[in-house]
Amino acid sequence: MGVTGIGGLFFRARDPDALKAWYQETLGVPAPGAWMFDQQAGPTVFAPFKADTDYFPADRQWMLNLRVEGLDELLESLRGAGVEVITSADWDSPETGRFARIHDPEGNPIELWEMPAE
Structure with a gap:
């Protein structure tokens, strides 16, 4: 369970x-003060979207996508912690993997991505 990779993100x-x-x-991101962590090898997507996209909330300029392992266990843990989890079978496919969405306490959107099994 937890984050397996991202290149970097800085925000207010x-x-x-x-x-x-x-x-x-x-989510198991390294402890405060540990500004860097080694991540597992895997893809990192960089994709600007049109200003009117509905892929994430219109009042936000970005959405964090985190690669995870054990999505079902992570979602169970999140729900147990009172975090609202949004899923849709339409988001999942054998080619791209499985997805879920949550928001951090400040309302920032987070997409959790479990890559397809090899």
């Missing part, structure tokens, strides 16, 4: 310390 937060703690406790 109303309460950076609380948000860092949430990401660590909820």
Whole structure:
């Protein structure tokens, strides 16, 4: 369970310390103060979207996509922690894998991506 990779993301937060703690406790991102972590090899997608996309909320300029392992277990843990989880069978495919969406405590959208089994 947890994050397996991203190249880097920097963003503003109303309460950076609380948000860092949430990401660590909820998704297993390294502890606050540990600014770097080694990630597993795998793809990182860089994809600007049209300004009027409905792929993520219109009031947000970005959405974080995290590669994860054990999506079902992670979703169970998130639900147990009171995090709203959104899934759709339409998002999943054997070619691209499985997806779920959540929001952090400041409303930032996060897409969880479990890559297809090899």
